[in-house]
Amino acid sequence: MSIVSTSSAADDQLRPPVPPGSVTLRINGQEHTLRLAPWTSLLDALREYVGLTGTKKGCDHGQCGACTVLVDGKRINSCLTLAVLQEGADITTIEGLGTPEHLHPLQQAFIDHDAFQCGYCTPGQICSAQGLINEGKAHTEDEIRELMSGNICRCGAYVGILNAVKEVAEKELKMASCTCYGSHGHSSNS
C-alpha cells in the first residue's frame, strides 16, 4: 500500500482568476460585446456566453472537428483558439449559414443525402464543407474524403457526407467552370 497525494495540475500553486475584460466578437455579421477572461475558448464563448450552441463540443482538444467554424472564411477548430485572439475577425457559425426556414445549399444537401444520424457532428461537417469549397482544393472524391477527414462522425455517415459535399462543390465549381469529379481519385501514396 502506498499513499499518493495528487492534483492533476502540473503546477498546483493557487492562482487567482484573471478578471474578465470586454471582448468584441463579430459573429455571423453581428457584433457581440462580452465579458470574457483570456482563458475562454472561442468554442465556449459561442456556446456558453453568446448562446450559439450550434457549434458543438465533441472533444475540446482538436481531435474531432465538431467545433468547426469559419474565421475569415477559413475553417478552424474553435476549441483550440481563445476568444480574445479572434477579436477583429469575421466568425461564421452554422447559425450564420442558414436557418430551418432558409437552408444553405449544403444544409439542404445534407438533408437530401441523409448525411447524418444523431446530428452532433453535423454543424461542424457543414462548416468544414463550406471551408473546403472556399479553399477549392478538392477535385476528386478521394480528395473530398481526405479534406473532410478533420471531422469525425461516430455515427458513420461518411457516404452521405461525401455525396452531399460533392453535390454542392460540383455546382460551385461549375460556376467557376471546372468539373473534374470522377469516381476514382488520383493516388499519390500508399
Next chain:
Amino acid sequence: MNPFTLTRAASAEAAVRDFSSHDSPAYIGGGTNILDLMKENVAHPTHLIGLNKLPLNAIETTADGGLRLGATATNADTAWHPEVKQRYPLLNQAILAGASPQLRNMATNAGNLMQRTRCYYFYDTATPCNKREPGSGCAAIGGYNRIHAILGASEHCIATHPSDMCVALAALEAVVHVQGKDGARQIKFEDFHRLPDDQPERDNTLQPGELIVALELPKQGFAKHFSYLKLRDRQSYAFALVSVAVGLELEGATIKDARLALGGVAHKPWRDKKAEQLLIGQPATEATFKQVAEAVLKDAKGQGTNDFKIELARRAIVRALKQAAAGEQQASDVFTNSNP
C-alpha cells in the same frame, strides 16, 4: 487550465521583451498545441503572448534562390503556396499529411516545430513522465509504447517528435531564424531538435524567450524525385507510426544527391546523413535501397509494443526511395494515402 494574462504582440521585438518581463510566459501561435496542453494541465504558463498579429507570415524567395517561410504563416498557406508546391513538393506533401484541414489553417510554422510529443503518459498527469516532470520516471518504458522511439532514445525518455512537416524540413536542410533578447541567430535544422539524453524536458535548443521568426529553405528542392510516405493507424487525421521523407537527384539511373529523414521514430526528425552518403553514387535499385535501410536501422531498438516499427521503417524506407526514384509523387493540393 490555470488563469493567465494575455497580450498580443505587434512586433518580434515587443514579443521578446514581453516574454522577459513575465514569470511564466509562453508564446501562442495557432494555439493548437499549447491550448491542448494547458487544458490537460501539462503546460501551465501564466502569461501568453499572442503572435497572430505579428507581421511574420510572409513567404518569399531569398536573394540566393531559397525560400523564406514566415514563422506565423499557417501550415495550410505554406503547403499551398505556389513556390512551395512547385519547388518543394516534399514539404507540400508532408504538411498535408499532417493533422486536419482545420488544424493546418490554424497551426503556424513555428508552432509546428515547437509542438510537443504525443506520448500518452506525457499527456496524462496521473502517470510519471520525465519530460513533464523531470525525475518522476518514464512510464512509457515497459508500458504501452506503440508510438514511441526506436532510434536515439534514452533510459529517461523514449518519446517521438510528432511532426510531419519537420521531417521534410530536416530532409530539405532548413535553417531556423530566431530572435532573442540579445539579437538574432540561425540554427541549422539538424541542431534544432535534440535527443532526450538525461534532459527529456528539453525538446530543442531554443533558449527561453527566443522567438522563431522564419524558416529558410535552401535552393535545392528535390522537386523531381521525392516522396513523403506516412504510415499510421487510420487513413487520415492520425499521427505517423513511421514516416519517411526522401529527396533524390538522379543522373540516369545513378543517384547524384540524396536526402533521407524519418518521422515517428525518434525524439527528433531523424535525418541520416550517413545513409544519404551510402546512396550517393549508387544505382537507384532496390538492392541499394535495402542496404541503406539496413544501415539506418542498424542501431534501432524496440521497446515492446513498438518493436514492429523497426521492420516497418525498413520497408517504408525502401518503398519511399523507390517512389522517389520513379518520380511517382506529384505536389498536390491533397495528400491521400488512398492507394486503391
Next chain:
Amino acid sequence: MSTDSNTKYVGKAPNRVDGPLKVTGTAKYAAEFDVPDLAYGYVVSSPVAKGRIRKIHADKVLGLPGVLHVFSHENVPGLAWFDRSYKDDVAPGGSPFRPLHDDEIKFNMQPVALVVADTFELARYAASILEVEYEVEKHETDIESKRDEGYEPGRGKTGYMPPQRREDADKGLEQSAHRIRHEYIHGAQHHNPMEMFGATVHYHPDGKLTIYDKTQGVYNCQQYITKIFGLSKDEARVVNLFMGGGFGSGLRPQYELFLSVLAALELKRSVRVTLTRQQMFSFGHRPHTLQTLELGTGPDGALLGLKHYALHETSRFEDYTENVVNWSGMLYKCPNVRLSYGISPLDVYTPLDMRAPGAATGSFALEVAMDEMAYEAGLDPLEFRRRNYAEEDQNKKAPFSSKKLREAYDEGARRFGWDKRPMAPRATREGNLLVGWGVAGGVWDASMQKAAAKATITADGRLTVASAAGENGTGTYTIMAQIAAETLGLPLEAVTVRLGDTTLPEAPLQGGSWTAASVGTAVKNTCEALGEKLLKLAQKMDDSPLKDAKPEDVEFVNGLIRLRKEPQQSVVLRDVLQVSGEREIEVDSSAMPNPVNMQKYSMHSHNVVFAEVKVDEELGTVHVTRVVNVVAAGRILNQKTARSQVLGSVVWGISMALMEETVMDHRYGRYMNHNYAEYHVPTNADVRGIEVYFVEEEDPHVNPLGVKGIGEVGLLGVAAAITNAVYHATGKRVRSLPIYLDKLL
C-alpha cells in the same frame, strides 16, 4: 383497396423531419439548454485504480472567488441507503456504483469530487488543483491473467440467456472429418458517441427540477433520480430531445446525472455538468473478450459439432453479462453444440452494452471460425454456409417468424460478384496490393417492449404524437411521423412528433433495436384509436356518407376519411373537426408484445456482408475498398434512415476490424489512449464503396408493423468479413482485433 394516395409514407424514403433542426444547429442537446443563473460542475477523476481516499483538501479551492462547492463523499448528504435505489432498468446483478458514496476507489478515473463554480473555466481550473490523498492498493485489470477463473454468472440482467448445450459436442467433434479450434480476441472498446455526456439541471424557484440529460431513457433516469434523492416524479422531469449518439452508452444513467442533480439540490441553483472526452472512458465499455471456438464437419461439410466459449471481464461490483455465444447455436444447423460463458471480476467499471452487445463479439469469432472451417473442408465459404443453413432456431426449437437469409445470400453474392472469387488465398494482385474477398454474417433479436403513446389532433388538422422514446440518430422522429401521418392520412408536414420527456407517455429504453417495433406500434395503435373517434364525429355530420361504416370499413388517406370499397364516398377530415366544434381531441394508447407469438416463434433479423480489401503486403496497410451488406430485417419503415443505420454499422465494423481498441496499461490499471486522437475510429478517408440492400421479408408474427429493427444487425459480420478478406488477400489469418498493420508485417 386504397388507390392513389400520397399520404402513404411507410416504407418510402422521406427526408428526416428533424433534419432542418440538426443541420442548422437548432436541435438542442442536453448541455445546451439555456437556463438562468447557471453554475458549472467539473468532475475530478481518480488517478488510481484501487484504494481509498484519505482526504480531500478542498479548502484551498474553496478560497477562490466564484468557487461554490466541492462535493465529495466527505460531504454528500444522506441519500437513499439501499442498492436497489441505485438500480436502473438495465443494471446487471450486483450492487451498482454509487458516485461519491464512500472513500473506496473501485476503478481508475472514478469520479471522486465535483467542483462547482460560477463559470466553466473556473470549475475546470479549481478541479485541476484540488488535492486528493489516496491510499493505493494493488489492483487487477488484466483478463488474460484470469483465463481459468471465469464463472458463469447467476444473476443476469434482463435479456440474458444462459448458454445452451444440445446432444454431445465432443462426440460430434470426434466424429468429424475436418476440425478446427482457435482462440479469437478483441480488446476493450468504448462507445464514444460524438456528444459527451452532460446534463443541465434547471432548478425552478419552487424547488422542482427539469433535468436535460444525455440518456437513452428519460424514464430510467427519472426513476433513478427520484429513488436516490427521494423526489416525487413531479419534482424531477427528465428531458432528452436529441442525443448526440448513444450506441448503448446512455442505457444506464451516467454519473453526470447524479452529480448535477446533487449539486442543484444542494446549491438550490441550476447546474450544468459535462464530462470530458477522457472521462468518456471512465464508464461502461465493450469488454475485452477471449473466445474459443471449435468446429467439426463431416466430409460433405455439414457441421457435426460446435463448441464456443467466451470469457470477459466484469467489475467487482456487478455481474455484467451479454449473449456472446448463444448465436452460435442458432445461426447454423448443428446437432451437437456446447456453448459456455464465463465472466471474471476485475478492478474496472462494469462493462456496458455497446451496439449489438454480445453479437458483434460472438459473430466475429463464429464467422471467422466458419471461414477457417470452410477452408479446412475445402469449400467456398458462402457455399459452406448454405450447406449449414438453419431452417429453424435450434436453441429454442422453434420456427423463425420469418427468415430470408438465403435470399440475402443470393442478392449479396450477385451484387458483389462472389462467383468470380478464386478460392485460393493470395490469388489476386494489383501492383503492391493483394486483393481479397470475404463473407460473414449474423443474427440479432427482433424484440419488442411495452410502449405507450399519445395523439392529439387540433381543429386546424394538425396532429401531434408523443411518446417518451428517444432520438439518438436512428430517425425516431421521422418514422413516428411517417406512421402517424399514414395512419390518419395526413401530410407528413401536418404531424409533429414529441419525444424524450417524462411528461409524455412511457416508452422503453432506446436500445436493442426495438424502438421502431415498440413505439411504432404504440403510435399506430394510438392513431387508430384516434381515427375511431374521428369516424364517430364524422358519422354525426349531416348526410355523412360514412354513417353506417365500421372502423374497418374506412381508410384515412389524403386528408379524407373514405370508404374502402367506395373511395369516392368520403369526408374531409378537417371538415369533421370544424363541424364537431372540438378544439382538440386526444387519445392515449399503448402496445405490448404478443406473448403467444413470442412463445411460438423465434424472432430474429439476419444479415450477410461481403467485403473486399486491398492489402499492401510490404507495409501491412489494409484498405476496405468495397462492402456489400444485405439485411433481412422485416419491413423497412424508412429506406433512407434505415440505410443510414446500416451504412453507419459498416463504418463501425471497419472500425472494429482495423482500428478500434482501448488499451490499458495494467501497471496503472488505466486506459491510456483515452482521447479521440489515439482511440481511432474511421475518418471519411477510411470509408469507400459501401452498398446496402434490404431483402423483402414479410413477417406477420413479429409485431403488427412487421418490423424487426435495424440499428444493430448491420454491424454483425462486418469485422469478420473484413478479417476473412484479409486472409483471402494475404494468406494470413488474424484472430485478434484490431488488424493493425503490424499484424500483417
